[in-house]
Amino acid sequence: MTLEAQRLSWRRGGTLVVDGVTLRPEPGSTVGLLGPNGSGKSSLLRLLQGMSRPDSGTVMLDGVDLAQLHRREVARAVASVTQHADTDVDIVVRDVVRLGRTPHRSAFGGELARDERIIAEALEHVGLTAKADRLWHTLSGGERQRVHIARALAQEPRELLLDEPTNHLDIRHQLELLELVAALPVTAVVALHDLNLAAMFCDTVVVLRRGRVVAAGTPAEVLTSELIAEVYGVRAHVTCDDHSGRPTVVFRTGLPQRVAAR
């Protein structure tokens, strides 16, 4: 049992941003959410986290409707990293990661030693142990992103929701981060823009367009030049990488045939 979405629909400011989406991630797998800007990736992640309620459909956590659960219970199972989470507070990296322990704390403190160990492990995971005592606003964009991921890991979640976590990262950190996410023993749902990264690291990908699921399956099944032309409106050549057996997308200039014909 895990987090799953059943026929979710959500209207936001008059527009249907999520339209009948059903999602059943395999426990422990990494699921890529793909689609152009405004296709509903972030909105779907908000619904999965329970930060907003859908107009119809349900999000189930271990078979229980998310709306029936306390936020705290949800936060112990589901962690998320949103875009643009910034602060003016003079807070050090370790204390940001410590925020991840919030849902596990009782009113009377709790196991401090265990908390500290989990915080240290989370920092180690994202390679920021050496910067644990640095102030947040002295970090680069990529480092901040990794701190947020460490904070999410400190929540000890079973489900991890990431909204474009590779933004602001250089290529090495993009690869390291997704490798880390894919290797974690959690179910991860990751909104991504880069199709090649999705092809490399996701077990399954789900392609959204105007709030609807237009394709779902393994990267090799889904990422075809026809689908890319249809969803993104660009020309692409997809080959299979001999080494990994995963698809590789190479983009071409000019509009695809069908779009050009319209």
Add this chain to the structure above:
Amino acid sequence: MVVGERGPVLSALTAAADVAAGSSYEPGRRWSRHAIAAVLVLGGVVALALSVGVAITLGPADVSLVNVRDILLNHLGLAEIPVRVSEDAIVWQERLPRALVAAACGAGLGLCGAILQSLLRNPLADPFVLGVSSGASTGAVAIGVLGLGGSALGLSGGAFVGALVAFGLVLLLARFASGGTSGVVLAGVASTQLFSALTSLVMFAFADSDEARGVMFWLLGSLEGMRWDDVALSTTVVGIGAIVCVASARTLDAFAFGEDVAASLGIPVARTRILLLVLTALLTATLVSIAGAIGFVGLVLPHAARLLFGQRHSRVIPATIVLGALFMVWVDAASRVAFAPTPLPVGVGTALVGVPVFVLLLLRRRGRA
């Protein structure tokens, strides 16, 4: 100046304790930290008690510290030492209630500032900046000069209602303007202007010079003529506020990255926001109705607490309470003595300290962005 997790004072103390403990064995360190916290809080309370004691001796009529002690012991039923009746009246009926209300106002307004700054994610948020005090003035003037609502409400009642109205207005404006963290301060500026204009209008058009003087004095914040029922009301309200805030310390920490992150950490965001904002509004309105519009305490003291003790609210909140109380007791004592026998409105003193700090904060913010 940037300060990390602990702040210089706490770092120095914990370092000393680590050495004293002789090892970095975890549970030992934890205990020593608890001990330090206890020592700091105890030290703060003792400093506050001493400050109140010394502040009482200051003023146009000299009363020695020994006499103050005797009078207090007499009233607490611990002794029967003969003292002069006039000194007894000055200490017990005038200066002690005044010092206690000052302490409560400093603690309470500091607390309001700490909550608002965290919840609204704006380091410049405080009841005064957000126009709450201006609203209170308008309310007081409307009652005092125009006689709205009859005599039942009184100046204090008018201030209370005015403060609540202004606070609600600012939060609504900020909510709908969606200007992010700066929206709320802009809404506060607009509200301050509006209510100051309304106050001036009423004074200009309707008040005679006696009424104007009375209201003006009160607008600047005044601790003249505090009585024991003022002490009871202010300390009760501040006490309740302090308990709620200490209990909410971890929740406030989780707001550092905004409401979405707080929600994803399991905080019931809407409920917390409403609870703490209503608490702040009631606390401010009560204190303003007792002592008038005392500015900048709420802005400055939380920042001082953060600079000294780091960012965690489990430290910031107790530190703000103690520092706020100490600050106000001394500012009040200074403003009584400075131009004796004419007392300076206490709000003048707090603003003279507060404005330069406000400017420093602005500059520091700019340096960061």
